[in-house]
Amino acid sequence: MIPFSSPVRLGPLTLPHGRVLAPLAGYTEVGFRAVCRLCGAALTCTEMVSAKGLFYGNRQTAELLAVLPDERPSAVQLFGSEPEILAEICRRPEIRAFDLLDLNMGCPMSKIVKNGEGSALMKDPRRAAALIRACRQNFPGALTVKFRLGWDDAHRNAPDFARMAEAEGADGVTVHGRTAEQLYRGKADLAGIAAVKAAVRIPVFGNGDVTDPASALAMAGTGCDGVMIGRGAVGDPGIFSVLAGRTPPLSRMEAAARHFDILLAFLPERRAVLNFRKHMAAYLKGLPNGRELKLAAHAAATAADMKAVLGA
Numbered sequence: 001m002i003p004f005s006s007p008v009r010l011g012p013l014t015l016p017h018g019r020v021l022a023p024l025a026g027y028t029e030v031g032f033r034a035v036c037r038l039c040g041a042a043l044t045c046t047e048m049v050s051a052k053g054l055f056y057g058n059r060q061t062a063e064l065l066a067v068l069p070d071e072r073p074s075a076v077q078l079f080g081s082e083p084e085i086l087a088e089i090c091r092r093p094e095i096r097a098f099d100l101l102d103l104n105m106g107c108p109m110s111k112i113v114k115n116g117e118g119s120a121l122m123k124d125p126r127r128a129a130a131l132i133r134a135c136r137q138n139f140p141g142a143l144t145v146k147f148r149l150g151w152d153d154a155h156r157n158a159p160d161f162a163r164m165a166e167a168e169g170a171d172g173v174t175v176h177g178r179t180a181e182q183l184y185r186g187k188a189d190l191a192g193i194a195a196v197k198a199a200v201r202i203p204v205f206g207n208g209d210v211t212d213p214a215s216a217l218a219m220a221g222t223g224c225d226g227v228m229i230g231r232g233a234v235g236d237p238g239i240f241s242v243l244a245g246r247t248p249p250l251s252r253m254e255a256a257a258r259h260f261d262i263l264l265a266f267l268p269e270r271r272a273v274l275n276f277r278k279h280m281a282a283y284l285k286g287l288p289n290g291r292e293l294k295l296a297a298h299a300a301a302t303a304a305d306m307k308a309v310l311g312a
């Protein structure tokens, strides 16, 4: 059985199946998203983008909105804590150009949480509701919310939080099966994800620790409609093909080469090379000569240097 093969309807947007790429800050740029699509991801998303940064015209923040023309459906993830700012951002044409807007209410990093953003919103469901409402009223495309099981073990409110998101007009939710306090420790709790699925009628994407067919099957056991894959795709975008029961159209090194070419077409050479180093380390993981090649990729200063490692 191929898990998550059924179409997933998110308001105005229907995905052909439920296997999607997670937003990963520093990783899910245009090149990586393109190779994940090629391998069969039904949806790819920008990394989390600060609504405040966009509001105040920060150029580096705006650059995170880049998508390739053939990246459809397209998805952007925003984070913020002020409903007025999110409302204003959702009215901008560059945001309305996206097919799907995901709101980040799960990031546990202290620099985010201390501003009342990301997973801090799980402790403040009224503010979270106001933020979802502000987006719903101003963004006509599909609207989803991504969160965790709760702030900590004593406050696991994900089912109530999901019901709130549904009541405010979200078209779907993603739940990462850990609390914020856990960060990435321990294992994703599938029972916690199943409880969210049981709480709402909108589609639920389960997230956390899916890296192969067995873990995808276990996630499907929660009853959720889709699976969101993050770390399992880094260095291995072919996972989307494997989960669909197919051979990946590209080997890992072919995917790496394609990925790097897209980055080069998109960014100044130096930035493309720097951005790609960490991806290259992931593509090389477990390969014979991987260690030496990783060192060479880490030292690569020009596109020619990186291509030499890719061709090696």
Ligand SMILES: Cc1cc2nc3c(=O)[nH]c(=O)nc-3n(C[C@H](O)[C@H](O)[C@H](O)COP(=O)(O)O)c2cc1C
Pocket: 022, 023, 024, 025, 026, 027, 047, 048, 077, 104, 106, 107, 146, 176, 207, 208, 209, 210, 228, 229, 230, 231, 232
């Ligand atoms: C390096 C890194 C960056 C991340 N950036 C984001 C982000 O921008 N937005 C978000 O919602 N989650 C982010 N996450 C969380 C992932 O989307 C996902 O929820 C988490 O990694 C668990 O899924 P996985 O086990 O499939 O990786 C990030 C995780 C990692 C490891």
